[in-house]
Amino acid sequence: xxxxxxxxxxxxxxxxxxxxxxxxxxxxxxxxxxxxxxxxxxxxxxxxxxxxxxxxxxxxxxxxxxxxxxxxxxxxxxxxxxxxxxxxxxxxxxxxxxxxxxxxxxxxxxxxxxxxxxxxxxxxxxxxxxxxxxxxxxxxxxxxxxxxxxxxxxxxxxxxxxxxxxxxxxxxxxxxxxxxxx
Ligand code: HEC
Numbered sequence: 159x160x161x162x163x164x165x166x167x168x169x170x171x172x173x174x175x176x177x178x179x180x181x182x183x184x185x186x187x188x189x190x191x192x193x194x195x196x197x198x199x200x201x202x203x204x205x206x207x208x209x210x211x212x213x214x215x216x217x218x219x220x221x222x223x224x225x226x227x228x229x230x231x232x233x234x235x236x237x238x239x240x241x242x243x244x245x246x247x248x249x250x251x252x253x254x255x256x257x258x259x260x261x262x263x264x265x266x267x268x269x270x271x272x273x274x275x276x277x278x279x280x281x282x283x284x285x286x287x288x289x290x291x292x293x294x295x296x297x298x299x300x301x302x303x304x305x306x307x308x309x310x311x312x313x314x315x316x317x318x319x320x321x322x323x324x325x326x327x328x329x330x331x332x333x334x335x336x337x338x339x340x
Contacts, residue, residue, distance in 0.1 A: 216277025223269040224280070230262040234326075237307075241323040249314040256311035256319075259326070260304040266297060281339040293337055300329035 213221070233255045239245035240252055272287060274280075286293045307322040 214277055216273055216275075219269075219271060219274035220278040220280045223266075223274060226262055226265050226269055230259055233258040233262070234330075237319075237323050238327070241320045247316050249311075249316070252319055253308075253311040253314070256304070256308040256323075260301070260308040263301045263304045266301075283337050283339055286337050293333070296329070296333040296336070300326065300333065303329040 236245065237252060237255050237259070240247050270282075270286060270293070275282060275284060275287060303322070303326040307319070307326045310318045310322040313319075
């Protein structure tokens with residue numbers, strides 16, 4: 159049953175011919191094994207090499223954190239362009255961007271475990287973990303400012319959005335100045 163469900167996900171085309179689908183159900187093992195190997199990236203002969211290339215836990219955590227910031231910034235930058243007049247104001251786009259920023263900001267709660275301090279290129283300062291309460295305070299402040307921005311952006315008032323954007327931007331800078339390396 160599980161395999162049949164998997165097949166539906168992988169290839170809707172297989173479902174189109176009932177006979178073909180039946181034969182896949184009767185002798186699916188080779189196909190399933192190949193599929194699983196492809197999904198986990200391990201092949202019979204190259205297992206060790208494949209495992210040796212897996213990123214370390216620290217590397218995964220650091221990349222995960224930086225990815226959140228990158229996607230966040232990818233949505234914050236268009237708001238900056240609107241707020242500074244470099245792009246025309248678009249209420250709908252502003253609301254969408256601000257909502258995404260607030261959502262991504264909340265995800266940063268889980269982005270600073272102790273084992274994400276080193277092990278891959280990162281700009282974190284060790285003071286984050288030494289002054290965790292202060293760091294968390296700055297993170298919370300940014301989360302509340304971006305939540306406020308999302309709320310205000312939903313209302314479509316350009317002046318209010320620009321002001322809320324400015325406050326959010328300041329909350330980013332406050333933390334970067336203290337806890338991010340150049
Ligand atoms: C509570 C602290 C804090 C707040 C608030 C904060 N940042 Fe950061 N930010 C960091 C730290 C620390 C790093 C370095 C992460 C790393 O290299 O592992 C970083 C990295 C980044 C990066 C670089 C990501 C990369 O590696 O490509 C961008 C872009 C960024 N932040 C944007 C923002 C924006 C925009 C905001 C506000 C909406 C914000 N940050 C708020 C601490 C913060």
